Amino acid sequence: MRYWGFDVSSTRKRWILSIGALAVIACLGAAIYVLMPRQRGPQAVAGTQTSSAQPTMTALQVGDRFLKSLAAQEMVTAASMTSDRDGASRVLTSVKTMLGASKVATAWTNQAAPAADATEVAQQFQISWTLGADQVWTYPSALTMERAAAGWRVRWDPTIVHPKLTPGHSLGVRQPAAASNAVLDRDGKPLDPTAAPLLASAIKNQVQPPGTPAAGRVVLLDKAGAEVENLFGVEAKPTPPVTATLSAATQKAAQAAVDSVPGAAIVVAIQPSTGGILAVAQNAAAGSSPKALNGLYPPGSTFKVVTAAALLDAGKAGIDTVVPCPGRQTIGTRSIKNADFELPDGPLRTAFAQSCNTTFAALAADLSSGSLPAAAAQFGFAADFEIPGISTQTGRVESARGIPEQVENSIGQGTVQASPFGLALMTATVAKGSAVTPRLFTGVDTVVKTGYQGPPAATVKSLRTMMREVVTVGRAKALSKYGAVAGKTGTAQFGDGTRSHGWFAGYRGDVAFAVLVEDAGSAAPAVAVAGTFLEGT
Known part of the structure; x- marks a missing residue:
């Protein structure tokens, strides 16, 4: 047979065919190998690339991460790096909740790297917990790093x-246990701060000053929950109750008195012998602003206490000096009139009791321009006190700029201003016979920025006589049934002069007080409120 132009024998032909068949088989095998996927290793996943192994953290790295997690208060994360994840998580989370720290800080004090063949290593650190009131609890501690099959961890x-x-x-x-009856009144009775709204903030601040929350202690307990040891903080000693100068009974009477009238009404009471503020009350119509303590008003004829003192001090008149009391009188360029009455010539004490404007205006016109401010200063109108928790102002009395202003000032009009607190201090000064330093708490001193000296003893004696006659035979005779009350009425014009506030300032025993009824039209409503107050005390 001829093959590709050659003669080939049968035997050789068989060999050629066999070799060709083997070559075809080899080619098919190669093709199959190329098309089939390669066998993966034990970590290989179909459709993914083989990744390199994650490096194991060193003992120092694990320790650092543990302390950083503690500082961040990530307690579950910290527990995951320990030999007992669940047990550590329970303890760490419980401590975090119990302490309620606003901040935690950690720092190594001795972090030793383990030897290459070591299975454990001890390390020391410091931890600080910032607790309430910015108290920082700092102490040393320690931990042990141990080598496990999966790497280093905290034991x-x-x-x-x-x-x-x-x-x-x-x-x-x-x-600390909450104090019971933390505020007492001057008689040792529990005092509800809400009973004196204008003083409530001052009272509460004395019990717990703002910005100073009570601090707790961290303690070690046994199985029964009994305290074994104090670990941090100082055990607070029982705080003695704060004692206010307020009298619960007097405050109640003052509040009832102002609530007895529909118009805005105010009562302030001071104890002359100690200066203790006994009551400060305003009714709803007077609003919530502390006008009782620092609101300034024309004092009207209550200021005749000061004018009388100036006349007595200057020797211009005595209480028995006979003086005229016409119904109207022109003094300089001012026409002064009384409240629709006139009196025959009589002693100064009678003119005072009946509140004769013309008498006092005429006499004051002969005083120097500085006489009234100097006399007013003897009753505290130029004083400045810092009473913890409250802001007070007694009044403002300046030298007159001429006779017309002097005349008006002498009867509590013009530029003269006083607060209910200031008039209560004035009558307290008369009652005591010397300067009074007002205060709101026993054991907490008032800072006297500008003090004052009371009037001479002879002047005080005369004032007491005249103020008593205001009640026995004068304009406040309605108060004569309430005991040995002394004081002075006042009708104070304001605005365009067609409206008037009503005043009564006085004392009985060791209680001096001032009453204001705004826009009352006369002193009579203030006298009525004073009667309600006196009846309740």
């Missing part, structure tokens, strides 16, 4: 949290 032990947190012990927080 869990509750003593990591605190060295004394050994089996059978736990941590606890002891808060």
Whole structure:
């Protein structure tokens, strides 16, 4: 047979065919191998690339991460790096909740790297917990790093949290017990701050000054929950109650008095012998602004106490000096009139009791321009006090700029201004016979920025006589049934002069007080409120 141009024998032909068949088979095998996927290793996943192994953290790295998690208060994360994830998580989370720290700080004090063949290594650190009132609890602690099959970890032990947190012990927080009856009145009776709204803030601040929350203690407890040891904080001693100068009974009477009239009404009471503020009350119509303590008003004829003192001090008149009291009188360029009455010539004491404007205006016209401010200063109208918790102002009395202003000032009009607090201080000065330093708490001193000296004893004696006659035979005779009351009425014009406030300022025994009824039209409503107050005390 001829093959590709050659003669081939049968035997050779068989060999050629066999070799060709083997070559075809080899080619098919290669093709199959190329098309089939290669066998993967044990970590290979179909459709993914083989990744390199994650490097194992060193003991130092694990320790750093544990302390950083504690500082961040990520307690579950911190527990995951320990030998007892669940047990560590329970303890760490419980301590975090109990302490309620606003900040945690950690720092190594001795972090040793383990030897290459070591299976454990001890390390020391410091931990600080910032607790209430910016108190920082700092102490040393320690932990042990151990090598496990999966790498380094923290060997869990509750003593990591605190060295004394050994089996059978736990941590606890002891808060100071709330004080009962923290504020007492001057008679030792519990005082409800809401009973004196204008003083409530001052009272509360004395019990717990703002910005100083009560601090607790961290303690070690046994299995029964009994305290074993104080770990942090000082055990607070029972705080003695704060004693206010207020009298609950007097405050109640003052509030009832102002609530007895529909118009705006105010009562302030002071104890002359001690300066203790006994009551400060305003009704709803007077509003919530502390006008009782620092609101300034024309004092009207209550200021005749000061004018009388100036006349007595200057020797211009005595209480028995006979003086005229016409119904109207022109003094300089001012026409002064009384409240629709005139009196025959009589003693100064009678003119005072009946509140004769013309008498006092005429006499004051002969005084120097500085006489009234100097006399007013003897009753505290130029004084300046810092009474903890409240802001007060007694009044403003300046030298007159001429006779017309002097005349008006002498009867509590013109530029003269006074607060209910200031008039209560004025009558307290008369009652005591010397300067009075007002205060709101016993044991908490008032800062006297500008003090004053009371009037001469002879002047005080004369004033007491005249103020008593205001009640026995004068304009406040309605108060004669309430005991030995002394004082002075006042009708004070304001605005365009067609409207008037009503005043009564006086004292009985060791209680001096001032009453204001705004826009009352006359002093009569103030006298009525004073009667209600006196009846309740």
